Amino acid sequence: xxLAELWFVLLAVLFVAFFVLEGFDFGVGMLMEFFGxxxxxxxxxxxxxxxxxxxxxxxxxxxxxxxxxxxxxxxxPGMYATVFSGLYLPLLAILFGMILRVxxxxxxxxxDDPAWRSWADVGxxxxxxxxxxxxxxxxxxxxxxxxxxxxxxIHLSFGDLLNAYTLLGGLATAGLxxxxxxxxxxxxxxxxxxxDAVRFAARSALPVTALVAAFGLWTQLAHGNDRTRxxxxxxxxAQLTAVMLVWSxxxxxxxxxxxxxxxxxxxxxxxxxxxxxxxxxxxxxQWSLTIYNASSTPYTLKIxxxxxxxxxxxxxxxxxxxxxxxxxxxxxDRIPASAGLSRR
Amino acid sequence: MxxxxxxxxxxxITTVYHFIFVPLTIGLAPLIAVMQTVWVATGNTAWxxxxxxxxxxxxxxxxxxxxxxxxxxxxxxxxxxxYSRFVGDVFGAPLAMEGLAAFFFESTFxxxxxxxxxxxPRLVHLxxxxxxxxxxxMSAFFIIAANSFMQHPVGARYxxxxxxxELTSIVALFTNNTAIxxxxxxxxxxxxxxxxxxxxxxxxWMVRARxxxxxxxxxxxxxxxxxxxxxxxxxxxxxxxxxxxxxxFKQQPMKMxxxxxxxxxxxxxxxxILTVGTHNNCDSVTHxxxxxxxxxxxxxxxxxxxxxxxxxxxxESHEQKFGPGxxxxxxxxxxxxxxxxxxxxxxxxxFAVVALWLTRGGRVPQQRWFSWLALLTLxxxxxANSAGWVFTEMGRQPWVVVPNPTGDQMIRLTVADGVxxxxxxxxxxxxxTFTALYAVLAVVWFxxxxxxxxxxxxxHDSEPAPPVPPGDDDVAPLSFAY
Numbered sequence: 001x002x003l004a005e006l007w008f009v010l011l012a013v014l015f016v017a018f019f020v021l022e023g024f025d026f027g028v029g030m031l032m033e034f035f036g037x038x039x040x041x042x043x044x045x046x047x048x049x050x051x052x053x054x055x056x057x058x059x060x061x062x063x064x065x066x067x068x069x070x071x072x073x074x075x076x077p078g079m080y081a082t083v084f085s086g087l088y089l090p091l092l093a094i095l096f097g098m099i100l101r102v103x104x105x106x107x108x109x110x111x112d113d114p115a116w117r118s119w120a121d122v123g124x125x126x127x128x129x130x131x132x133x134x135x136x137x138x139x140x141x142x143x144x145x146x147x148x149x150x151x152x153x154i155h156l157s158f159g160d161l162l163n164a165y166t167l168l169g170g171l172a173t174a175g176l177x178x179x180x181x182x183x184x185x186x187x188x189x190x191x192x193x194x195x196d197a198v199r200f201a202a203r204s205a206l207p208v209t210a211l212v213a214a215f216g217l218w219t220q221l222a223h224g225n226d227r228t229r230x231x232x233x234x235x236x237x238a239q240l241t242a243v244m245l246v247w248s249x250x251x252x253x254x255x256x257x258x259x260x261x262x263x264x265x266x267x268x269x270x271x272x273x274x275x276x277x278x279x280x281x282x283x284x285x286q287w288s289l290t291i292y293n294a295s296s297t298p299y300t301l302k303i304x305x306x307x308x309x310x311x312x313x314x315x316x317x318x319x320x321x322x323x324x325x326x327x328x329x330x331x332x333d334r335i336p337a338s339a340g341l342s343r344r
Numbered sequence: 345m346x347x348x349x350x351x352x353x354x355x356x357i358t359t360v361y362h363f364i365f366v367p368l369t370i371g372l373a374p375l376i377a378v379m380q381t382v383w384v385a386t387g388n389t390a391w392x393x394x395x396x397x398x399x400x401x402x403x404x405x406x407x408x409x410x411x412x413x414x415x416x417x418x419x420x421x422x423x424x425x426x427y428s429r430f431v432g433d434v435f436g437a438p439l440a441m442e443g444l445a446a447f448f449f450e451s452t453f454x455x456x457x458x459x460x461x462x463x464x465p466r467l468v469h470l471x472x473x474x475x476x477x478x479x480x481x482m483s484a485f486f487i488i489a490a491n492s493f494m495q496h497p498v499g500a501r502y503x504x505x506x507x508x509x510e511l512t513s514i515v516a517l518f519t520n521n522t523a524i525x526x527x528x529x530x531x532x533x534x535x536x537x538x539x540x541x542x543x544x545x546x547x548x549w550m551v552r553a554r555x556x557x558x559x560x561x562x563x564x565x566x567x568x569x570x571x572x573x574x575x576x577x578x579x580x581x582x583x584x585x586x587x588x589x590x591x592x593f594k595q596q597p598m599k600m601x602x603x604x605x606x607x608x609x610x611x612x613x614x615x616x617i618l619t620v621g622t623h624n625n626c627d628s629v630t631h632x633x634x635x636x637x638x639x640x641x642x643x644x645x646x647x648x649x650x651x652x653x654x655x656x657x658x659x660e661s662h663e664q665k666f667g668p669g670x671x672x673x674x675x676x677x678x679x680x681x682x683x684x685x686x687x688x689x690x691x692x693x694x695f696a697v698v699a700l701w702l703t704r705g706g707r708v709p710q711q712r713w714f715s716w717l718a719l720l721t722l723x724x725x726x727x728a729n730s731a732g733w734v735f736t737e738m739g740r741q742p743w744v745v746v747p748n749p750t751g752d753q754m755i756r757l758t759v760a761d762g763v764x765x766x767x768x769x770x771x772x773x774x775x776x777t778f779t780a781l782y783a784v785l786a787v788v789w790f791x792x793x794x795x796x797x798x799x800x801x802x803x804h805d806s807e808p809a810p811p812v813p814p815g816d817d818d819v820a821p822l823s824f825a826y
Contacts, residue, residue, distance in 0.1 A: 067443030077432020084421025106407035328820035
C-alpha cells in the first residue's frame with residue numbers, strides 16, 4: 001500500500017471517528033426537545049439529563065472534524081480546495097449550525113431563566129438537525145459525483161446537490177443519528193429519561209432501518225464495488241442486531257456498540273465507493289480528482305503519517321479515559337440545581 | 345465590489361472576530377492554572393474561588409473561540425481554494441498537526457476539568473487545567489507557523505510541473521525565524537490581554553467591595569498578579585516586537601516602508617508619529633511629528649548609517665521582478681494600525697503601574713476614578729491585538745504568500761490569484777450570514793461576561809467539595825451539570 005492509499009484510509013478513519021462520536025452528540029441534541037415533551041415531571045430536568053450525557057465529551061468529539069478537515073488539507077489539498085469551494089453553501093449552513101450549537105450548549109446553563117434556555121434549545125436543535133442532515137447530503141453528493149471541470153473547478157447546479165439520492169442520504173444520516181442518540185441516551189441515563197430513550201429508539205427503529213437500508217442499497221448498486229458489499233452487509237447486520245437488542249431490551253451497551261458499527265460501516269461504504277477517486281467528475285471521468293492527482297508530495301505524506309502514528313493513538317487513549325471517568329449514568333432527579341445566574 | 349473584495353472583507357471580519365476570544369483563552373488558561381495551583385498547594389480557599397470565578401469567564405469566552413475557529417479552517421478551502429491548492433502541501437500539515445497535537449488536548453482535558461471537579465483526584469484535576477494551558481499555547485505555535493509561511497515562505501520549493509509549492513523541510517517550516525518571533529509576540533500579547541483582564545476585573549471589585557474581607561484575601565492579590573503579568577508581558581511585547589520588526593524590514597520591506605509612509609528611499613529617515621493625508625498617494629502625506637534615530641534602530645539596531653527603501657522605489661523594483669501591478673498595501677491602514685498597536689500598549693502598562701502604586705504596602709484603593717480606569721483599560725489589549733494583526737495581514741497585500749527575498753522567488757501568490765472563483769453574490773451571502781450571526785453572539789458574549797463579572801465570585805463556590813471516587817453507584821453524583 002502506497003502513501004496515497006494509506007492516507008485515503010486514514011482520512012476515512014478520521015471521518016469514521018468523527019461520525020461515530022459526534023453522531024450521538026447530534027442525536028442527543030436532536031432529541032432534547034423530545035425528552036422535554038415526553039417527561040411527566042420536571043421537563044427541564046429531563047432535557048438537562050439528556051444534554052449532560054454528552055456534556056464532558058462533545059467538544060473533544062468535534063475536534064475529529066477539525067482534524068479530518070486539516071488532514072484533508074494536508075494530504076489531499078486538491079480535494080480540500082475543490083470540495084470546500086464547490087460545496088460552498090451546504091458547508092456554510094453546516095458551519096452556521098455548528099457555531100450555534102457550540103455556543104448554545106456552553107451558554108445554556110449560564111443563565112437560570114426559561115426564555116434564555118428555550119433560545120439555547122433552539123440553537124442546539126438547529127445546530128444538531130442541520131449538520132446531521134447536511135453531512136449526509138454532502139457525502140452523498142460527493143459519492144454521486146460533482147461537475148469537476150478540466151481546471152478542477154466546480155460550478156454546482158441545484159440538481160448536483162439536491163436530488164433524490166442526496167436527499168435520501170441526508171434523511172439516512174439524520175435518521176441514523178437520531179436512533180444512535182436515543183440508544184446512547186438509553187445507555188447513559190437512568191429512570192424516566194432512559195425509558196423515554198428506549199421507547200423512542202424502539203419506535204424509530206423501523207423507519208430508520210428502512211432509510212439506512214435504502215440509502216446503503218442505492219449507494220452499493222449505483223456507486224459501489226465488490227469491496228463495499230462487505231461494508232453494506234456489516235451495516236445491515238449491525239442495524240438489525242441493534243434493532244433486535246432495542247426491542248428486546250437486550251443490553252444498552254450492546255445496542256450502542258451495534259449502532260456504532262452501523263455508523264462506521266456506512267462511512268466506510270461511502271469512502272469505499274469513492275476509491276480511488278476523491279471527487280468523481282460527472283462531466284468527464286478523466287477530470288476526476290483521485291488519490292494520485294490530488295495528493296500531497298510523498299514527503300508531506302510521510303511527515304503526516306508520523307504525526308498521525310504518534311498522536312492519534314494518544315488521543316484515543318485519553319479520550320477513552322474520559323469516557324471511563326464519566327462512565328456512570330445520569331438521572332434526571334439527581335442533577336444538581338442550575339448554577340446559572342438570574343437574568344436581571 | 346467583486347468576489348475578491350467581498351472574500352477579503354469576510355476573511356478580515358471573521359479573523360479579527362476570532363482573535364478577540366483567542367488571546368484571552370491563551371493567556372487566561374495558564375493564569376487559572378496558577379490560581380488553582382496556589383489553592384491546591386496552600387489550601388487558601390480565596391484562590392479556589394478565584395479559580396472558579398475566572399474559570400466561568402474563561403468558559404464563556406472559550407465557546408466563541410472554538411465556534412469561530414472552525415470557520416477559519418473551512419474558509420481556506422471555501423473562499424481561498426486556489427491558495428489552498430497552491431500551498432496545501434506545506435500549509436495543511438501545521439493545521440492538521442494543530443488538531444492532533446494541541447486542539448484534541450485542550451478540548452478533551454477542558455471537558456474533564458469542567459465536569460471533573462469532584463470526580464478526579466485533586467492533583468489529576470489540576471493537571472487537566474495545566475494540560476489545557478500548555479495545549480492552547482501549542483495551538484498558537486502551529487497556527488502561527490502556518491501563517492508565517494505566508495509572510496516568509498521557507499522549507500519549500502516551487503514545482504514547475506504542478507505549479508505549486510511543495511514542502512521540503514518540516515523542520516525549516518517550524519523553525520522559521522518569522523514564526524518564532526511572531527509566536528513569542530502573539531503569546532506575549534495574549535498574556536497581556538489576560539493579565540489586564542484579571543487585573544481590571546479585580547481592581548474594579550476592590551473598589552466596589554472595599555469594606556469586605558474578600559478585598560484583602562482575593563481581589564488585591566489577584567489584581568497584583570494580573571498587574572505583574574501585564575508589565576512583564578508589555579516588556580516582552582516590546583522586545584519581541586522589536587525582533588519581529590527587524591526581520592520584517594529584511595523580509596517584507598514594503599510592509600515596513602508603508603508602516604512609515606516612507607515614499608522615497610532615504611538614509612536614516614525619521615520615525616513618524618503623526619501624519620496628515622489620505623495616504624492614497626504617499627507623496628500627499630504630510631509628516632507633522634517625527635523623531636530621529638528611532639527608525640534606524642528599529643530596522644537594524646543602529647542609530648545611523650541605515651538606508652531604508654521607500655514605497656515608490658520598492659514598487660518599481662517589484663514591477664521589474666514580478667511584472668506590472670500595484671504592490672503597495674493600503675498605506676493608511678498599514679500606517680495607522682501599526683501606531684494603534686504600539687500606542688494602545690500604553691494603556692494597560694500605565695494602568696498596571698497605577699494599580700501597583702495604589703496597592704503598595706498593603707494599601708487598598710478606594711478611589712472611584714480608579715475603578716473607572718480599570719473598566720476603561722479592559723478593552724485596550726483586545727484592540728491592540730486586532731491592530732497588530734490588521735497591520736501584519738494588510739501590510740502583506742497584495743500578496744497572500746509574500747515572495748521571500750532570500751528564498752525561492754517562485755513561491756509567491758497574490759490574493760487575486762488565491763481566491764475561489766465564486767460569484768460576488770454567493771460570497772455576500774456568507775459574509776452577511778457570518779456577520780449577522782457573529783454580531784448577535786458578540787452581544788450575548790459581552791452581556792454574559794458582564795453579568796458574571798458584576799455578580800462576582802458566587803457564595804456557593806466558597807467551599808470546595810471534596811473529591812468523591814465513583815464507587816459502585818450506578819448513577820453519577822454530579823457536582824456540576826450544564
